[in-house]
Amino acid sequence: xxxxxxxxxxxxxxxxxxxxxxxxxxxxxxxxxxxxxxxxxxxxxxxxxxxxxxxxxxxxxxxxxxxxxxxxxxxxxxxxxxxxxxxxxxxxxxxxxxxxxxxxxxxxxxxxxxxxxxxxx
Numbered sequence: 001x002x003x004x005x006x007x008x009x010x011x012x013x014x015x016x017x018x019x020x021x022x023x024x025x026x027x028x029x030x031x032x033x034x035x036x037x038x039x040x041x042x043x044x045x046x047x048x049x050x051x052x053x054x055x056x057x058x059x060x061x062x063x064x065x066x067x068x069x070x071x072x073x074x075x076x077x078x079x080x081x082x083x084x085x086x087x088x089x090x091x092x093x094x095x096x097x098x099x100x101x102x103x104x105x106x107x108x109x110x111x112x113x114x115x116x117x118x119x120x121x
Contacts, residue, residue, distance in 0.1 A: 042072040049114030051107045055082045066107040068115035074098035076115075078108045 047070040055064035063083040070076035078100070080091045093102040098116050100108075 068111035
C-alpha cells in the first residue's frame, strides 16, 4: 500500500506541475495582449476639446469652433469650422506633439491645450 501512495502523490505532483505550466503560459499571453491593448489605447484619438467662438460679427453668437482630437503623445488633428451667414468653411491641421507646422489661431491653440493629456501639459 505504501507504493500506491507514492504513485498517487507522484501523479498528483505531475498534474499540478502541468497545470502550473498551462497557467503560466496563459498569464504570459495575457500580459502580452495587455501590452498590445495599452499601445492601441495610447495611439487612439481620445483626448478631445472644443472651443466655440464668434468668428464673424455679421451673424452673432458662437457658431464657429475649433476641435482638437489627440492621442496620448499629443498627436492628432485640429478641425476648425468658421460659420458665416451664408457660408461655412472647415479647416483641418495636423498636430504632432501638441504643435503644428501650419499657423494656428488662438482658438486652435486653446483647443489643443485643453485636449492635451495631463502628463504633456
